[in-house]
Amino acid sequence: MNKYKKILLGIVLIGLAFMAVFAYTVYDTFFTSNTNFTEGTYEVLIPTGADYNTAFLAMADAVEDRDELHKTAQRKGYIKNVKAGRFIIEPGMSNNDIINAVRSRNIPLNVRFNNQERIEDLAGRIASQIEPDSLTLLEVMQDKTFLEENGFTKENALTMYLPNQYEFYWNSSPEAFRKRMLASWKSFWNESRLAKAKELGLTPQQVTSLAAIVHKETAKNDERPTVAGVYINRLKSGIKLDADPTVIYSKKLEDSDFNQVIKRVLYKDLTIDNKFNTYKYTGVPPGPIVTPDLKAIDAVLNYKKHDYYYFVADIDNFGYHDFSKTLSEHNRKADRYRRWISSQNVNR
Template sequence: MNKKVIFSIIAIVLIAGGIIGFNYYQKIFGNNILKSGFLYIKSSDKLEDVANDLKEFIKDQEDFLWVAEKKKFSTVKGGKYKIEEGMSNNDLINLLRSGNQTPIKISFNNQDTLEKLAGRIATQIEADSTSLIKAFKDSAFIANKKITEAQMLGYFIPNTYEFFWNTTGEQFRDRMFKESNRFWNKNRLEKAKKLGMTPNEVMALASIVQKEAAQVSERSRVAGLYLNRIRIGMPLQADPTIIYILKQQNGQDFQVKRVLYKDLKIKSPYNTYLNRGLPPSLIAMPDISSIDGVLNYERHNYIYMCVNVEKLGYHAFASTSKEHSRNAKKYHNWLNKQGIRR
């Protein structure tokens, strides 16, 4: 075989090898990501599920699976991953293998029941509402914490928190208890002690303040009024506790725009017209402003309040029953004019 033929064969082999090598290089290190975005991987997902979810991001699904096989990558870790345009299959697989997911922000407030809280959180993390409520109502956990199920809601302090998307119900619950312990720092505990209250009792009163005072600016004043009633041995006579009872009896969607006289006679440990002192537990999830409103209550002589019809959304406060009677008469006349019967 002459030299010319040999050189030609060698050239063909080198070119073919170069093409094959370049194709392999492109599969592994070439740009295979079409656009940036977030990939959500469920804890139960297999590699094939991930490849299917990646369809909107990658140019070639088969190349991704081929590189994954070569890199012996088969076990995926659940979570939320940031996919960047221009990444290679190698970059993508290294990211998924590392489990270096992107944290998410979880926020919640004013969830009046554990069920509503579970529903709210389930829209933000992988865990569904069923697994969340199971974790919230775990009798063994509740017994270990020496609390009641009714007090459980008070350990979820409304705020914005950073979590991983694949957080389980138990992990979320446990983190919230740690956050609650952090919230009840030395300063807040000392203020609660001066009130002669435990944190759970502060939360119970704060939940009433939350429901009574829509305006944050009024919450410390309303708290001071209730504390004045406790101090003189007067029942709290808090309408929100009556509404709480009615919702317990008729369902959370039951609408109450006006508390009736007959409602005040309902026998329940939560009826603050019949029973003195605080109810057994909180009646709603209070904001931090309501909790701190109790701990930093306004000192005054007010004992009575009702809706201020001249400034709706606020209250008319009074120190004497005579003054309160005038305010209450205005309020009841306003209710009648509005046709509000229930």
């Protein structure tokens, strides 16, 4: 009898030892740290439609033991349940933590943009921050049916995209991005702003296009309402805006080169036959020459009422402008400015 008890006890002890080894192995595989970095975080981007191999490679460089990570993925059924998105691996994470993170913790990011001169530029800027490529984004952003249904044209489509910081999932679709931007545009154009635009006799798109000129003319927020007032005065009087930034934009369009830097507008540039050129055509351009910031839009809506019709860069107060009520007064100040800029050897 004692013999059988000893055998049974031995079997139990072996079983317990095996269970202990198994438990340790499982614990070591699942719950001990497997990251190969101690500071910061590791961003894992898993594309839409990715298979397990693609997902595994996206996170593999962050771990010490790839085999153990793979075993954990198998045991937790992740191999057949890959999710697209942006995931974060933190220092000290175990295999279990990592697989849980990439399976269910899609982390949004902040998408930012400003100073985009064309919708093509905006598409490229957005594509550098979220998954869709620029061509796909551009196709959706320029969709004719969408634009017509929401009161936009191909030329003023850029007005819908208000520079700001927006939270998106990295794997957001182009349609989701566009939908969010339209909602933000509608939210910005509340009853108060719409009423002010109507009082000016302008649509929100025209206000934004005019604000783009103001934005380009001056970076000084305290001066923008005054600059806006000049353009409003000229519009009300039926005078061409004669805005140099629109000439620069027209020159870039004519040359098909938006990378060129133009510091000085030449007389010959004023004759460029393009609807964006306000030296050639009366009224607000058919679209914006840049994505104006929100303060520039509000500067137009809340323009300063005055009798100025002209302005030129103030060489005594850099960054600001010298305003005039009459053309003769303006010409004297403009001549002074031209002599100064010529002395600086700025030819283009």
